[in-house]
Amino acid sequence: MILAPSRPGIYARGSETVDQILKAALDVLIDEGADAFTLRRIAARCDMKVGNVSYHFPRKEMLIQVMLDEMLESYDKLLEEMVRKPGLTAEERLKLVIILCLEDIQTKRTTHLFTELWALANQSEFVADRVRLFYSKVHEVIGEYVAQINPALAPDEVHSVALFISAAMEGSTPFLGHQKPWAAKMPVFTALAAMSFVHLAKTVTSRDLAGLMTEAA
């Protein structure tokens, strides 16, 4: 794994400044896109001089890496919060995760950040690495419920189903996410997803997952 440089800021003031820079950087990426992601715009966003941003993050790449790591960590926490719901069956938990994920996708933050991230991952090994790491955790969470719902599945088969559910949900982002053309249909998408994916988890067999893909061509 590619390590991100440690977060700068020794004095209290410096640390706070770093906070502001990182928040401003994330805001610029969300509100104005990767194209506008420049030190000048970030500095302007938090009422600073470019030189100051450049002092705390000597290379722009460092800023990107620290920002991405902190951002994905916050999503990690969000994910863990979803897990801690007591008194629910595996099926109910899976349904809940689906609902909460799709809810989150509707936020401007998630809609914009992740579409940008998928594009950046095409060129940046660092971004690709972090995105992969994050979704591995998502697959783990979903996979845990799938395994409980359908104990006959082998671990790799469980992962395949989790990957399918996760990817299919994420696919709603560019189409039903924040201010996207079919955003109004997110409730019905959620209903279909909950129904369809839970049914899949319940009924899928090792035979189905053998990847035969027989007829139909």
Next chain:
Amino acid sequence: MILAPSRPGIYARGSETVDQILKAALDVLIDEGADAFTLRRIAARCDMKVGNVSYHFPRKEMLIQVMLDEMLESYDKLLEEMVRKPGLTAEERLKLVIILCLEDIQTKRTTHLFTELWALANQSEFVADRVRLFYSKVHEVIGEYVAQINPALAPDEVHSVALFISAAMEGSTPFLGHQKPWAAKMPVFTALAAMSFVHLAKTVTSRDLAGLMTEAA
């Protein structure tokens, strides 16, 4: 709809040059990403001087718009080719479209182009407009088969199911697309998609689509 400027190039030579520029521009976007999408890189890619590119496309935005329109038109053709398969039932056709779409997602071209497009659509109204238009056609094609498979559904309900199937498939792009971390699992993803989506189309009812989303929270 936002109109794109008409394609430049009057003489045979000029028209061919425009071809080369548009191809080079697309190649740069696919191979090097939106960050490297500059007139100079595009010019270098087709062995031209910047001034020449700038002559044929006085504004960079014109180049983007013409390029996007030609590119999506080629995907339109691809889509129409999928439809023209004789002697198949609606179910077989739906399965085939799923398989062909997921096959196409595995190409570098589609994986990179569409992830970039989804990101660009966050900021550019023109890109957002064209993307919406394109997927509307996709929904139409899928919806036609869904309607045949499940005649009880109302037109809007058909569209909801088509939207779900389309979005869920597209979601595989950042994860199982060209050189993505779980690309090797595309066969099993395809098998699950074909099975799951066809089953959904067959069994979904108006009640399911009412968007009640009762319990589980």
Next chain:
DNA sequence: GCGAATACTGGACAGTCTTCAAATATTCGT
């Protein structure tokens, strides 16, 4: 093949960008 329309060259322009170094201001352990 003449000549006007079109295509292409090379350079200049005003911006922008990241990065850096020197000068100044602030913080905080002592």
Next chain:
DNA sequence: ACGAATATTTGAAGACTGTCCAGTATTCGC
């Protein structure tokens, strides 16, 4: 509260960007 460590400002370098234009070459209808 002194002073070294840290933070911030300022200014500038060097490279990049899209756009424009005068000059030159090519095309193609007549």
